Amino acid sequence: MRKDFLLLAVLAAAAVLTAGCNPALFRKGAYAIDDWETWTGWNNEYGSHEVKGDGLHYCLAARQDDSRDEPSDGYAPGLILSRELAGPKWQADLEADFKIPPGQMKRFSYGVWLGGDAARPSIGNASAALKVLVQRQNGPRPSDDALTLFYMPGGKPFDLPKKLKVLRFERDGNYFSVSYAMNRKDFIRVFRLDASSAMDAPAQKFFLGGFAGGDPQGACALFKSLKINGAETLR
Numbered sequence: 001m002r003k004d005f006l007l008l009a010v011l012a013a014a015a016v017l018t019a020g021c022n023p024a025l026f027r028k029g030a031y032a033i034d035d036w037e038t039w040t041g042w043n044n045e046y047g048s049h050e051v052k053g054d055g056l057h058y059c060l061a062a063r064q065d066d067s068r069d070e071p072s073d074g075y076a077p078g079l080i081l082s083r084e085l086a087g088p089k090w091q092a093d094l095e096a097d098f099k100i101p102p103g104q105m106k107r108f109s110y111g112v113w114l115g116g117d118a119a120r121p122s123i124g125n126a127s128a129a130l131k132v133l134v135q136r137q138n139g140p141r142p143s144d145d146a147l148t149l150f151y152m153p154g155g156k157p158f159d160l161p162k163k164l165k166v167l168r169f170e171r172d173g174n175y176f177s178v179s180y181a182m183n184r185k186d187f188i189r190v191f192r193l194d195a196s197s198a199m200d201a202p203a204q205k206f207f208l209g210g211f212a213g214g215d216p217q218g219a220c221a222l223f224k225s226l227k228i229n230g231a232e233t234l235r
Helices: 002-019
Strands: 037-039 048-052 055-059 080-084 089-099 106-115 130-138 146-152 166-172 175-181 187-194 203-212 220-228
Touching: 089 106, 106 166, 130 175, 146 187, 203 220
Parallel strands: none
Antiparallel strands: 037 080, 048 055, 055 220, 080 203, 089 166, 089 220, 106 130, 106 203, 130 146, 166 175, 175 187
């Protein structure tokens, strides 16, 4: 029995080293009820999620930051969920509702991340070749209540209607695009990007995370539907 236990421990340690991840920040398949990659918050804190019959619920915690991979300045890496996207041609349609009270700055971040296959897909991760990012935020000023789309590196921000119904992320070979619909059928393209310089990235993921500057006051998101190539993944 002891030999079996030691063998399992060695195999587990080898798996962690092979993945190149801090085990405190990554648990793939950690929850039996979903198949998201679960990049946990620091000390398994700073953000929470639950999959229910109506979709994926994600809530912020105080002083979590999805742009950090290590704690600093009083902030800590927050929970990030990711899901692999396969192949050079796909379409991902997202529907989500947000509860973000005014107060200190807070946001939900979600979109497409290309980079290392074992890298934490944070906004600030330097190994990312491309990030196509949407942020739904609110803060102390009325103008902080916004939905913004941009890509990194080099992309200018685009303001989106906060009451849109569907956001569509697409890849067609070297090209990535984002569109939205107010009624689930008539899509308006925001941009189309030639990202051939990012095509050598070993992994592409749909990801979501968040930031809260202080008390998030119950800020939560409900991701109601994520259809990848027309197949529902959340319900």
